[in-house]
Amino acid sequence: MSENIYVGVDLGGTAIKVGICNEEGHLLQKYEGPTETAKGVDTVIDNIEKYVRHIVEESPYSWDQLAGVGAGFAGFTNIREGIIILAPNVGFKDVPIRALLEERLGKPVKIDNDANVAALGEAWSGAGRGVENCVCYTLGTGVGGGIIVNGKIYQGFGGMAGELGHISVVPDLEAIQCGCGEMGCLETVSSATGIIRMAKDAVERGDRTSLAHVESIAAKEVFDAAKAGDEVAIRIVNRAAYYLGKSMAAVAAVLNPEAFIIGGGVSKAGDILFNEVRAVFAKLTPEPLQRGVRIVPAELGNDAGVVGAAGLHLRS
Amino acid sequence: MSENIYVGVDLGGTAIKVGICNEEGHLLQKYEGPTETAKGVDTVIDNIEKYVRHIVEESPYSWDQLAGVGAGFAGFTNIREGIIILAPNVGFKDVPIRALLEERLGKPVKIDNDANVAALGEAWSGAGRGVENCVCYTLGTGVGGGIIVNGKIYQGFGGMAGELGHISVVPDLEAIQCGCGEMGCLETVSSATGIIRMAKDAVERGDRTSLAHVESIAAKEVFDAAKAGDEVAIRIVNRAAYYLGKSMAAVAAVLNPEAFIIGGGVSKAGDILFNEVRAVFAKLTPEPLQRGVRIVPAELGNDAGVVGAAGLHLRS
CATH class of the missing domain: 3.30.420.40 (ATPase, nucleotide binding domain)
Incomplete structure (x- = not known):
């Protein structure tokens, strides 16, 4: 199993869902944990890191095979800069989430809003295959x-x-x-x-x-x-x-x-x-x-x- | 002047307009002649070839510099196959214009409808630069x-x-x-x-x-x-x-x-x-x-x- 894998993060107000996909868009494994929105931005970021590391550790894949992490959430983003401008359901405002996660994970990170991400999921490996x-x-x-x-x-x-x-x-x-x-x-x-x-x-x-x-x-x-x-x-x-x-x-x-x-x-x-x-x-x-x-x-x-x-x- | 040039053809019911553009989309030279729609498809194709050859001959560019010819017209097309399905104003029906022109000119040819071609012109070197x-x-x-x-x-x-x-x-x-x-x-x-x-x-x-x-x-x-x-x-x-x-x-x-x-x-x-x-x-x-x-x-x-x-x- 030398193929690349990608972890997707669905950041919601209550739960953070993470999943491992291969290059063909097959969802190989998934996991979710609480967002803990009330504890503030740092805890939420901690949790994202924790769940991403956890799902890869529990999987048959190595950390080296992880080629990138993507995250989607409801709100306004600056996609190019990787900043969440406003995501009310997780209490994020002007959070440079890409830079924060890239530093913690040592992997390339991309973000987008939930509607775009859901559309891409369907197009890649759902009804739009x-x-x-x-x-x-x-x-x-x-x-x-x-x-x-x-x-x-x-x-x-x-x-x-x-x-x-x-x-x-x-x-x-x-x-x-x-x-x-x-x-x-x-x-x-x-x-x-x-x-x-x-x-x-x-x-x-x-x-x-x-x-x-x-x-x-x-x-x-x-x-x-x-x-x-x-x-x-x-x-x-x-x-x-x-x-x-x-x-x-x-x-x-x-x-x-x-x-x-x-x-x-x-x-x-x-x-x-x-x-x-x-x-x-x-x-x-x-x-x-x-x-x-x-x-x-x-x-x-x-x-x-x-x-x-x-x-x-x-x-x- | 070793740069590539491209000739565009605007096929209308009355006149065929041709123009030479460089790779930046600057219109360097133009010429037009009658379509002669009434004389039938072969004459119209003859005329396109004639005007394309003419404008390059009259220009400071060599035929070798001509990297491709494009043609736009009003009507229905099969763009991938290069076929004009129906272009009433020039009396074309199921004419494989790309193949015909490529054989005569010995150059790659692409076609599209007039609205798309006009949009591309504006985007490339007009109001949408x-x-x-x-x-x-x-x-x-x-x-x-x-x-x-x-x-x-x-x-x-x-x-x-x-x-x-x-x-x-x-x-x-x-x-x-x-x-x-x-x-x-x-x-x-x-x-x-x-x-x-x-x-x-x-x-x-x-x-x-x-x-x-x-x-x-x-x-x-x-x-x-x-x-x-x-x-x-x-x-x-x-x-x-x-x-x-x-x-x-x-x-x-x-x-x-x-x-x-x-x-x-x-x-x-x-x-x-x-x-x-x-x-x-x-x-x-x-x-x-x-x-x-x-x-x-x-x-x-x-x-x-x-x-x-x-x-x-x-x-x-």
């Missing part, structure tokens, strides 16, 4: 995105490419304001937050729906109700799917990707979401731009972050 | 586009990337059907055709406008009337600008380009168009996605085609 150009949506609390061009993360001018949640898709008359300040962003309707909001609005205005009897509505309850035939829930899921499909039609006109990969909690809705998204995309996209294009669920689930982070040295 | 990632709109009879990623043309999965005219931007209630079959495409409002249609509609329904006295309305008349203060014309120009800016907000969320470059006949409207486009883009785009982003007119005018075609060997 073998695809040169694809676009990944992560439908969670918000809507994140990552653009893969020629197998690599495409960053854009200010490192802001793939902000798919902020494509404006909802017409003025029914648009609400997004957290970014603009009106009608995709994120306002196709995120878990958007779905929950639509469900609560429906209950509040007295629509006849089984959701009225749910104490605390999460996106999953809306999908379950829709699957059980609740018409209000179906309307909400269709609305989330409609605007997702509409945004994809716009992305297709710009990038003509080979595949759209949809991950994140909302994607777990399954066929009830995907069938509608595919139908809307087919309806709203000129035929040459949809020829051969696939819309598929992400495959790696929670592992996309560590796999993509491990891939930063080869694919960014 | 020094810019890694930019998006070019060509506002003519239709709305074409080209995406430049890392200095090169980005083709997409089926070679259809940059179909910016087919981003749907007009809300349902006021959308009309586009030639592509979809509703509300950018091309229906921000092309010369769209502007003329809006002007004719205004005249027909009796709006009070100086355009009512224009015999045959072209886009230029609408811009001239707007500059002279005609309120109907101003409304039409603003509408074209609004949807162009709206489409750019969507493109920015996907690609976060450094620059938008606007060329084609409609871009000649100048400030009256650009000021409004910039204002709309600023209003509809989240702040981080517009930071440092420039919206600028194309610089090469009719030369963009030959320059970009010459650049195909270095930048595609």
Whole structure:
């Protein structure tokens, strides 16, 4: 076993996940431990070092085989300089994480944000294996995105490419304001937050729906109700799917990707979401731009972050 | 003068333009002759060969210095195979132009469509000089586009990337059907055709406008009337600008380009168009996605085609 290995780090507010990948993007081993965010930046960095050393020690690979470490996290980064500008869930502000980790580990380190890293994970060894150009949506609390061009993360001018949640898709008359300040962003309707909001609005205005009897509505309850035939829930899921499909039609006109990969909690809705998204995309996209294009669920689930982070040295 | 040169060919229905560029994208010499479309494919190919040989012979460069020939034209292509699938304005259908020209010239040949080639010309040595990632709109009879990623043309999965005219931007209630079959495409409002249609509609329904006295309305008349203060014309120009800016907000969320470059006949409207486009883009785009982003007119005018075609060997 003389091959190179890469360790990916998925830095979350509660847990730090680490994983070993080989050069083909296969996840060989994984491990996780607490972040201990409350103890401050130094402890978090200590923990990252500890878990990275631990997983390699427990593996059949030697430390010398470790060719690089990658880390992904939710927040704003200066990728070129390797600085986390702001990562609220781990309390990092202007932390030169690349330099800190390179000094401790003696290995090259790369960082990127969670949406890009997840996209790379899927492109490298998930639903986008073998695809040169694809676009990944992560439908969670918000809507994140990552653009893969020629197998690599495409960053854009200010490192802001793939902000798919902020494509404006909802017409003025029914648009609400997004957290970014603009009106009608995709994120306002196709995120878990958007779905929950639509469900609560429906209950509040007295629509006849089984959701009225749910104490605390999460996106999953809306999908379950829709699957059980609740018409209000179906309307909400269709609305989330409609605007997702509409945004994809716009992305297709710009990038003509080979595949759209949809991950994140909302994607777990399954066929009830995907069938509608595919139908809307087919309806709203000129035929040459949809020829051969696939819309598929992400495959790696929670592992996309560590796999993509491990891939930063080869694919960014 | 031992440097390499490249000849670009801009194949139009009436004229074939050829130009010599050096490796930095400077247009050193140009020449044009009639296409003679009516005489058939063989004559057109003969003419391309003749004009390419002629311009090199008349130049201070030797035939040996010619490192490659590129050709751009309006129509559908199979870029990898070098085949013009359909180019109505020169009557080409399934013409293996790359193979034909390589045999006649004994030089490597590359082809691409006019919008991509114009985008590359601007990126290489026009308004996008020094810019890694930019998006070019060509506002003519239709709305074409080209995406430049890392200095090169980005083709997409089926070679259809940059179909910016087919981003749907007009809300349902006021959308009309586009030639592509979809509703509300950018091309229906921000092309010369769209502007003329809006002007004719205004005249027909009796709006009070100086355009009512224009015999045959072209886009230029609408811009001239707007500059002279005609309120109907101003409304039409603003509408074209609004949807162009709206489409750019969507493109920015996907690609976060450094620059938008606007060329084609409609871009000649100048400030009256650009000021409004910039204002709309600023209003509809989240702040981080517009930071440092420039919206600028194309610089090469009719030369963009030959320059970009010459650049195909270095930048595609």
